[in-house]
Amino acid sequence: MKIATSAYPIDWLDSWQAYADKITSWVNTAAEQGADLLVFPEYGAMELASLGGKEVAADLEGGLRAVADRIPAVDELHEELSQRHRIHILAASAPVWDGGLRPVNRARFFGPNGKLGHQDKQIMTRFERDPWNVVSGGPLVLFDTALGKIGILICYDCEFPLLARALVDAGAEILLAPSCTEAMTGYSRVRIGAMARALENQCVTVHSPTVGDAPWCPPVDTNTGAAAIYGPPDTGFPATGVIAQGEFNKPGWTYAAIDLDTIREVRADGGVLNHAHWVEQLPRVKTVTRA
Numbered sequence: 001m002k003i004a005t006s007a008y009p010i011d012w013l014d015s016w017q018a019y020a021d022k023i024t025s026w027v028n029t030a031a032e033q034g035a036d037l038l039v040f041p042e043y044g045a046m047e048l049a050s051l052g053g054k055e056v057a058a059d060l061e062g063g064l065r066a067v068a069d070r071i072p073a074v075d076e077l078h079e080e081l082s083q084r085h086r087i088h089i090l091a092a093s094a095p096v097w098d099g100g101l102r103p104v105n106r107a108r109f110f111g112p113n114g115k116l117g118h119q120d121k122q123i124m125t126r127f128e129r130d131p132w133n134v135v136s137g138g139p140l141v142l143f144d145t146a147l148g149k150i151g152i153l154i155c156y157d158c159e160f161p162l163l164a165r166a167l168v169d170a171g172a173e174i175l176l177a178p179s180c181t182e183a184m185t186g187y188s189r190v191r192i193g194a195m196a197r198a199l200e201n202q203c204v205t206v207h208s209p210t211v212g213d214a215p216w217c218p219p220v221d222t223n224t225g226a227a228a229i230y231g232p233p234d235t236g237f238p239a240t241g242v243i244a245q246g247e248f249n250k251p252g253w254t255y256a257a258i259d260l261d262t263i264r265e266v267r268a269d270g271g272v273l274n275h276a277h278w279v280e281q282l283p284r285v286k287t288v289t290r291a
Contacts (some may be wrong), residue, residue, distance in 0.1 A: 001147050002257050003174075004035035005206045007227040008092065009251040010047045010214035016070075019048060020077055030253050031085040037147055039208040042105070042121075042155045043180040044092025045074060046220045057217050060132055064095045064103055071096055075108055075115060082110040088147060090176055090208075093121070093154055095134060104137030107152055107178055116143055119152035122163055132219065142170040148260050155179040158207075159193040161200060165278065168201040173263045175203060180210045180220060187225040195241055198230040202267045202275040204243070204258055205230045211249050227254040234270040236262040 006026065013019045030038050045067055049057040052066035071094050078091045089110045095103035105121035105128065120137025121128075128134040140163065143150045151167030151174070158164070158177040167175065177194045181187040187209060194205040209225025228245040231237035246254035267275045 001036040001260075002034050002255060003037045003039070003204075003206055003229055004030035004033065004253045004255050005039040005208045005227040005229060005246075006041060006044075006253055007209055007211045007225060007246050007249070007251050008041050008044045009212040010044065010210055010217065010220050010223060011050075012214070012216060013047055013050045016051060016073070019051070019074075023077060024081065026253075027081045027085065027087075027089065030255075031087055033253070033255060035253075035255065036087055037150075037174075037206075038087060038089045039176050039178060039206050040090060040092035041180055041208040041210045042093045042107070042178040043220055044178075044210055045071070045094035046217055047214065048074070048094075049217050054216060060218060063217060063219065064132070064134075068095050068097055068103060071108075075110075078108070078110045079115055083112060083114065086112040088112070088116075088145060090152065090178065093178055098137065100135065102133050102135045105134050105154060106137060107154055109143055109150075109152070111145060116145065117141055119154065121154040122157045123160060125156050127219070140166055140170075142167060142172055144171070148173050150174045150176060152176045152178070153197070155181070155190055158190055158197060158205075161197065164197040164201060168203060168275070172201075173203050173260055174258070175201075175205045177205055177207045178209075179207065179225065181224055182222045184224055191225075191228065194228070195230050198241060199232050200274050200278070202232045202234065202270060202273075203263055211251055224249060226250075227252075229254065229256040229258070231263075232266055232270065232274070234272060235266050237266065 049063035151172035
Protein backbone atom coordinates (compact mmCIF):
# COMPACT_ATOMS: atom_id res chain seq x y z
CA MET A 1 0.00 0.00 0.00
CA LYS A 2 0.99 3.64 -0.31
CA ILE A 3 0.65 5.82 2.78
CA ALA A 4 0.30 9.60 2.77
CA THR A 5 0.84 11.43 6.05
CA SER A 6 0.20 15.15 6.37
CA ALA A 7 1.99 18.09 7.90
CA TYR A 8 -1.20 20.07 8.13
CA PRO A 9 -1.57 23.85 8.64
CA ILE A 10 -4.28 25.36 10.84
CA ASP A 11 -5.85 28.00 8.59
CA TRP A 12 -8.37 30.75 9.17
CA LEU A 13 -11.52 29.83 7.24
CA ASP A 14 -14.07 32.38 6.10
CA SER A 15 -16.75 29.83 5.27
CA TRP A 16 -17.68 26.17 5.44
CA GLN A 17 -17.04 25.99 1.71
CA ALA A 18 -13.46 27.16 2.27
CA TYR A 19 -12.94 24.21 4.64
CA ALA A 20 -14.59 21.75 2.27
CA ASP A 21 -12.46 23.02 -0.61
CA LYS A 22 -9.29 22.71 1.47
CA ILE A 23 -9.94 19.13 2.59
CA THR A 24 -11.06 18.11 -0.88
CA SER A 25 -7.90 19.56 -2.42
CA TRP A 26 -5.67 17.77 0.10
CA VAL A 27 -7.40 14.45 -0.44
CA ASN A 28 -7.41 14.84 -4.22
CA THR A 29 -3.66 15.52 -4.22
CA ALA A 30 -2.85 12.38 -2.21
CA ALA A 31 -5.27 10.25 -4.20
CA GLU A 32 -3.71 11.43 -7.47
CA GLN A 33 -0.36 10.21 -6.13
CA GLY A 34 -1.84 6.75 -5.62
CA ALA A 35 -2.15 6.88 -1.84
CA ASP A 36 -4.31 4.19 -0.23
CA LEU A 37 -4.21 5.51 3.35
CA LEU A 38 -4.28 9.23 4.28
CA VAL A 39 -3.48 10.44 7.79
CA PHE A 40 -4.45 13.86 9.17
CA PRO A 41 -3.23 15.19 12.55
CA GLU A 42 -4.57 15.63 16.04
CA TYR A 43 -6.76 18.72 16.51
CA GLY A 44 -6.44 19.68 12.85
CA ALA A 45 -10.18 20.25 12.99
CA MET A 46 -9.73 23.15 15.43
CA GLU A 47 -9.45 25.44 12.40
CA LEU A 48 -13.24 25.11 12.21
CA ALA A 49 -13.43 27.37 15.28
CA SER A 50 -12.77 30.24 12.88
CA LEU A 51 -16.25 29.74 11.43
CA GLY A 52 -17.66 31.01 14.72
CA GLY A 53 -15.80 34.31 14.41
CA LYS A 54 -12.80 35.76 16.24
CA GLU A 55 -14.39 35.92 19.70
CA VAL A 56 -15.54 32.31 19.59
CA ALA A 57 -12.22 31.06 18.18
CA ALA A 58 -10.28 32.89 20.91
CA ASP A 59 -12.39 31.37 23.71
CA LEU A 60 -11.34 27.92 24.94
CA GLU A 61 -14.85 26.65 25.63
CA GLY A 62 -16.47 28.47 22.74
CA GLY A 63 -13.95 27.04 20.29
CA LEU A 64 -14.50 23.48 21.53
CA ARG A 65 -18.24 23.72 21.07
CA ALA A 66 -18.03 25.48 17.71
CA VAL A 67 -15.83 22.68 16.33
CA ALA A 68 -17.89 19.88 17.87
CA ASP A 69 -21.04 21.28 16.24
CA ARG A 70 -19.42 20.90 12.81
CA ILE A 71 -18.20 17.30 13.15
CA PRO A 72 -21.27 15.61 11.63
CA ALA A 73 -20.78 17.67 8.46
CA VAL A 74 -17.01 17.05 8.57
CA ASP A 75 -17.62 13.31 8.77
CA GLU A 76 -20.07 13.42 5.89
CA LEU A 77 -17.42 15.16 3.76
CA HIS A 78 -14.68 12.66 4.64
CA GLU A 79 -17.00 9.73 4.05
CA GLU A 80 -17.88 11.02 0.59
CA LEU A 81 -14.22 11.58 -0.30
CA SER A 82 -13.20 8.11 0.93
CA GLN A 83 -15.89 6.49 -1.15
CA ARG A 84 -15.20 8.62 -4.22
CA HIS A 85 -11.49 7.78 -4.28
CA ARG A 86 -11.78 4.25 -2.79
CA ILE A 87 -9.27 5.11 -0.08
CA HIS A 88 -8.90 5.08 3.72
CA ILE A 89 -8.73 8.41 5.57
CA LEU A 90 -7.98 9.14 9.22
CA ALA A 91 -9.64 12.52 9.68
CA ALA A 92 -8.06 15.18 11.89
CA SER A 93 -9.14 14.66 15.48
CA ALA A 94 -11.64 16.97 17.10
CA PRO A 95 -13.50 17.57 20.36
CA VAL A 96 -16.68 15.51 20.47
CA TRP A 97 -19.38 15.32 23.11
CA ASP A 98 -20.50 11.70 23.32
CA GLY A 99 -23.01 11.63 26.16
CA GLY A 100 -20.61 12.89 28.81
CA LEU A 101 -20.31 16.24 30.53
CA ARG A 102 -17.03 17.02 28.79
CA PRO A 103 -15.69 16.36 25.26
CA VAL A 104 -13.30 13.62 24.20
CA ASN A 105 -10.53 14.04 21.63
CA ARG A 106 -11.72 11.80 18.79
CA ALA A 107 -10.18 10.75 15.47
CA ARG A 108 -12.64 9.26 13.00
CA PHE A 109 -11.59 6.64 10.45
CA PHE A 110 -13.16 6.21 6.99
CA GLY A 111 -12.84 3.59 4.29
CA PRO A 112 -14.10 2.99 0.76
CA ASN A 113 -17.37 1.65 2.14
CA GLY A 114 -18.00 4.44 4.64
CA LYS A 115 -17.10 5.25 8.23
CA LEU A 116 -15.18 2.46 9.95
CA GLY A 117 -15.32 3.87 13.47
CA HIS A 118 -13.32 6.15 15.71
CA GLN A 119 -10.48 6.25 18.21
CA ASP A 120 -10.58 8.41 21.33
CA LYS A 121 -7.44 9.68 22.98
CA GLN A 122 -6.61 7.66 26.08
CA ILE A 123 -4.29 9.85 28.17
CA MET A 124 -4.76 13.59 28.37
CA THR A 125 -1.92 16.11 28.38
CA ARG A 126 -1.69 18.70 31.13
CA PHE A 127 -3.33 21.37 28.96
CA GLU A 128 -6.17 19.05 28.00
CA ARG A 129 -6.78 18.29 31.68
CA ASP A 130 -6.57 21.90 32.87
CA PRO A 131 -7.76 24.39 31.70
CA TRP A 132 -9.36 22.73 28.64
CA ASN A 133 -11.04 19.87 30.50
CA VAL A 134 -11.02 17.44 27.59
CA VAL A 135 -11.39 13.90 28.95
CA SER A 136 -10.35 10.37 28.07
CA GLY A 137 -12.83 8.51 25.89
CA GLY A 138 -13.59 4.98 24.79
CA PRO A 139 -11.14 2.06 24.60
CA LEU A 140 -8.43 1.33 22.09
CA VAL A 141 -9.77 0.03 18.78
CA LEU A 142 -8.15 -2.33 16.28
CA PHE A 143 -9.30 -1.65 12.71
CA ASP A 144 -9.16 -4.80 10.59
CA THR A 145 -9.18 -3.30 7.09
CA ALA A 146 -8.45 -4.33 3.53
CA LEU A 147 -5.07 -2.61 4.00
CA GLY A 148 -4.21 -4.58 7.12
CA LYS A 149 -4.74 -4.28 10.85
CA ILE A 150 -4.38 -0.68 11.98
CA GLY A 151 -4.28 0.98 15.41
CA ILE A 152 -4.33 4.67 16.34
CA LEU A 153 -2.39 6.37 19.14
CA ILE A 154 -3.29 10.05 19.35
CA CYS A 155 -0.26 12.23 20.15
CA TYR A 156 0.55 11.75 23.88
CA ASP A 157 -0.77 8.18 23.71
CA CYS A 158 2.16 7.33 21.42
CA GLU A 159 4.54 8.04 24.31
CA PHE A 160 3.14 5.09 26.32
CA PRO A 161 4.46 1.70 25.15
CA LEU A 162 1.78 -0.43 26.80
CA LEU A 163 -0.96 1.24 24.77
CA ALA A 164 0.88 0.39 21.57
CA ARG A 165 1.57 -3.13 22.77
CA ALA A 166 -2.10 -3.72 23.51
CA LEU A 167 -2.91 -2.87 19.89
CA VAL A 168 -0.03 -4.99 18.57
CA ASP A 169 -1.06 -7.95 20.74
CA ALA A 170 -4.50 -7.60 19.17
CA GLY A 171 -2.87 -7.84 15.74
CA ALA A 172 -1.88 -4.30 14.68
CA GLU A 173 0.87 -4.03 12.09
CA ILE A 174 0.51 -0.29 11.43
CA LEU A 175 0.13 2.38 14.13
CA LEU A 176 -1.08 5.87 13.21
CA ALA A 177 0.15 8.74 15.39
CA PRO A 178 -1.65 12.02 14.66
CA SER A 179 -0.23 14.85 16.78
CA CYS A 180 -0.51 18.51 17.67
CA THR A 181 2.58 19.91 19.39
CA GLU A 182 3.49 23.50 20.13
CA ALA A 183 7.26 23.32 20.59
CA MET A 184 10.20 21.27 19.40
CA THR A 185 10.15 19.44 22.74
CA GLY A 186 6.63 18.16 22.24
CA TYR A 187 7.23 17.21 18.63
CA SER A 188 10.40 15.37 19.64
CA ARG A 189 8.57 13.40 22.32
CA VAL A 190 5.98 12.15 19.85
CA ARG A 191 8.58 11.50 17.14
CA ILE A 192 10.81 9.55 19.54
CA GLY A 193 7.75 7.71 20.84
CA ALA A 194 6.67 6.76 17.32
CA MET A 195 10.16 5.51 16.46
CA ALA A 196 10.37 3.56 19.72
CA ARG A 197 6.98 1.94 19.15
CA ALA A 198 8.14 0.84 15.67
CA LEU A 199 11.32 -0.61 17.18
CA GLU A 200 9.64 -2.40 20.10
CA ASN A 201 6.85 -3.90 18.06
CA GLN A 202 8.62 -4.32 14.71
CA CYS A 203 5.83 -2.47 12.96
CA VAL A 204 5.26 0.70 10.93
CA THR A 205 4.27 3.95 12.64
CA VAL A 206 2.86 6.97 10.81
CA HIS A 207 3.32 10.44 12.34
CA SER A 208 1.12 13.35 11.18
CA PRO A 209 1.59 16.74 12.93
CA THR A 210 -0.05 20.14 12.72
CA VAL A 211 2.30 22.89 11.52
CA GLY A 212 2.37 26.69 11.40
CA ASP A 213 0.84 29.48 13.48
CA ALA A 214 -2.80 30.17 14.27
CA PRO A 215 -2.64 33.03 16.82
CA TRP A 216 -6.42 33.44 16.70
CA CYS A 217 -6.97 30.01 18.34
CA PRO A 218 -5.11 29.63 21.68
CA PRO A 219 -5.15 25.80 21.88
CA VAL A 220 -3.36 25.47 18.52
CA ASP A 221 -1.70 28.88 18.19
CA THR A 222 1.77 27.47 17.49
CA ASN A 223 2.44 24.16 15.76
CA THR A 224 5.75 22.40 15.17
CA GLY A 225 6.68 19.21 13.39
CA ALA A 226 7.45 17.13 10.32
CA ALA A 227 5.40 14.29 8.89
CA ALA A 228 7.15 10.92 8.82
CA ILE A 229 6.77 7.17 8.46
CA TYR A 230 8.95 4.90 10.60
CA GLY A 231 9.83 1.24 10.79
CA PRO A 232 12.22 -0.88 12.86
CA PRO A 233 15.90 -0.35 11.94
CA ASP A 234 16.21 -3.96 10.90
CA THR A 235 15.89 -6.38 7.98
CA GLY A 236 13.90 -4.91 5.10
CA PHE A 237 13.79 -1.38 6.54
CA PRO A 238 16.19 1.61 6.45
CA ALA A 239 19.07 1.40 8.91
CA THR A 240 17.85 4.62 10.54
CA GLY A 241 14.27 3.40 10.89
CA VAL A 242 13.12 6.44 8.88
CA ILE A 243 11.18 5.22 5.86
CA ALA A 244 10.16 8.73 4.80
CA GLN A 245 10.22 12.17 6.37
CA GLY A 246 8.91 15.50 5.19
CA GLU A 247 10.51 18.92 5.52
CA PHE A 248 10.31 20.43 8.99
CA ASN A 249 7.37 22.82 9.48
CA LYS A 250 6.46 22.69 5.79
CA PRO A 251 2.82 21.85 4.96
CA GLY A 252 2.24 18.95 2.61
CA TRP A 253 2.08 15.20 2.21
CA THR A 254 4.87 12.72 2.86
CA TYR A 255 4.54 9.38 1.05
CA ALA A 256 5.89 5.87 1.45
CA ALA A 257 5.08 2.45 0.04
CA ILE A 258 4.64 -0.22 2.71
CA ASP A 259 4.57 -3.98 2.27
CA LEU A 260 2.97 -5.89 5.15
CA ASP A 261 5.06 -8.94 4.25
CA THR A 262 8.16 -6.96 5.24
CA ILE A 263 6.69 -6.42 8.71
CA ARG A 264 5.85 -10.09 9.03
CA GLU A 265 9.29 -11.15 7.83
CA VAL A 266 11.19 -8.91 10.26
CA ARG A 267 9.05 -10.17 13.13
CA ALA A 268 9.78 -13.76 12.14
CA ASP A 269 13.47 -13.50 11.24
CA GLY A 270 14.90 -10.04 11.93
CA GLY A 271 18.36 -9.26 13.23
CA VAL A 272 16.63 -8.96 16.60
CA LEU A 273 13.18 -10.17 17.62
CA ASN A 274 11.79 -7.39 19.80
CA HIS A 275 8.20 -8.30 18.96
CA ALA A 276 8.61 -11.93 20.05
CA HIS A 277 10.88 -11.20 22.99
CA TRP A 278 8.58 -8.61 24.57
CA VAL A 279 7.21 -11.22 26.98
CA GLU A 280 10.69 -11.78 28.44
CA GLN A 281 10.50 -8.42 30.22
CA LEU A 282 9.96 -9.85 33.68
CA PRO A 283 10.05 -7.59 36.77
CA ARG A 284 13.34 -8.89 38.10
CA VAL A 285 14.57 -6.06 40.30
CA LYS A 286 16.98 -6.53 43.17
CA THR A 287 17.39 -3.80 45.74
CA VAL A 288 20.82 -3.43 47.30
CA THR A 289 21.05 -1.43 50.50
CA ARG A 290 24.42 -0.08 51.49
CA ALA A 291 25.26 0.88 55.05
